Each structure stands twice: as structure tokens, then as C-alpha cells.
Amino acid sequence: AQSVTQLDSHVSVSEGTPVLLRCNYSSSYSPSLFWYVQHPNKGLQLLLKYTSAATLVKGINGFEAEFKKSETSFHLTKPSAHMSDAAEYFCVVSDNSNYQLIWGAGTKLIIKP
Amino acid sequence: GAVVSQHPSRVICKSGTSVKIECRSLDFQATTMFWYRQFPKKSLMLMATSNEGSKATYEQGVEKDKFLINHASLTLSTLTVTSAHPEDSSFYICSATSGTSLYEQYFGPGTRLTVT
Numbered sequence: 001a002q003s004v005t006q007l008d009s010h011v012s013v014s015e016g017t018p019v020l021l022r023c024n025y026s027s028s029y030s031p032s033l034f035w036y037v038q039h040p041n042k043g044l045q046l047l048l049k050y051t052s053a054a055t056l057v058k059g060i061n062g063f064e065a066e067f068k069k070s071e072t073s074f075h076l077t078k079p080s081a082h083m084s085d086a087a088e089y090f091c092v093v094s095d096n097s098n099y100q101l102i103w104g105a106g107t108k109l110i111i112k113p
Numbered sequence: 114g115a116v117v118s119q120h121p122s123r124v125i126c127k128s129g130t131s132v133k134i135e136c137r138s139l140d141f142q143a144t145t146m147f148w149y150r151q152f153p154k155k156s157l158m159l160m161a162t163s164n165e166g167s168k169a170t171y172e173q174g175v176e177k178d179k180f181l182i183n184h185a186s187l188t189l190s191t192l193t194v195t196s197a198h199p200e201d202s203s204f205y206i207c208s209a210t211s212g213t214s215l216y217e218q219y220f221g222p223g224t225r226l227t228v229t
Contacts, residue, residue, distance in 0.1 A: 043117075043221055044220035049217065100159065101218065103156040103157045105155070105156045106155075
């Protein structure tokens, strides 16, 4: 069975400092992994995805994530936070055998001025 | 590209009535559409998967007679909440995949349903 654990329900950083949102997964198959962002009153937007190509994945808005199989992790990072990054972030895994996505509980990113 | 719309964005209905939510893929043909429910401060819960022209596959614990899903065309799926109750109040989100990107879902903006 697959599962996703987002280790922090809330992360608070100051504007201009690095962002780290942690995600661990378990999967019996070679997974595809995604990060989605949900801004208040807006739809979910795909930030980036890993589908068995390069382990370091670059996404939109300066975010990137690294797939580490040995650690079963797919942490999301950004070198310098911007106020517009304040949102809810979801780590998602798919087992590649069907379309079903398994969602993490989400991490709320708070940016302090 | 890959835009999914939902209508309405917000709806308030009285207990016992039915409400229909539409999900449209605007610039691609969606072979598969998904319906999710999101509770406050919680993650998304998959309700059902629908393929165009066939019956939806419901997740365990989701009442198929209460949440009617129709995927009549490659660009439109509807979710009808029948005989709504206050506990059905939630944020409903649809997503869609095209044949060219099997594992990437494009999400609608969601519909906030409030049952009074």
C-alpha cells in the first residue's frame, strides 16, 4: 500500500530565507511523485513532478524537489521565500499502475515579512 | 493549456434538495475525470473516477446513489449531490487527465457547497 507523510502541518519562514517542506512516501512500485500548491480560493496547481527521470526536479516559481529513493523522501525546497509563496502545499504519490493519487495531509507555508 | 473549469464556484442549497456541479476541460479531451472532496484543513479525498461513456467507479464508503456522476462527453463531467444534508457541506474538486499525460491531473478551482 502506498502512503505519503508530510512531516510538518505548518512551516513559517521569513521572506528571503530558504524554504524546506518535507515529504516521505512509501510505495511498492516505482512511484511518480508530485507537489501541488493550493492558494486560498484558487485551484490546485502542479508545482513539479518526478516520473523516473532526473532525481532533481525543477518546478515553477523557483521550487525544486529531490527524489531520494534510499530515504524514501521527496522534499520541496526554494532558496528564497516570497510573500506570494504563502499557500498550502501537498505532496502526492502515484503508483503508475492506475491514475489514483495518494495525497499527503498538506503543509501550510507561512511567510513572515 | 490544460484548463479545467467548475461551475458553480459556490452554491448554497436547502437540506433535502439536489445540486449539480459541472466540471469541464476547456482545451483538451479528458478521457478520465476524478471527483474529490476536501474537508477543512484536511487533504483531498477521492470520491470517484469516471471514464467517458462508462459508469463511474466509486471509492469505498462513497454512496453512489447520493453522489451521482455522469461523464457524458470528453469535456464534461457532472456531480449531482442528491437529497443534500448539512454534512454534505464541503469543498468539491474535480480533475481531469488526457491520454497524453496519464498520471498528471489538472484540477478545477473547486465548488464550495453549503447545505442549510
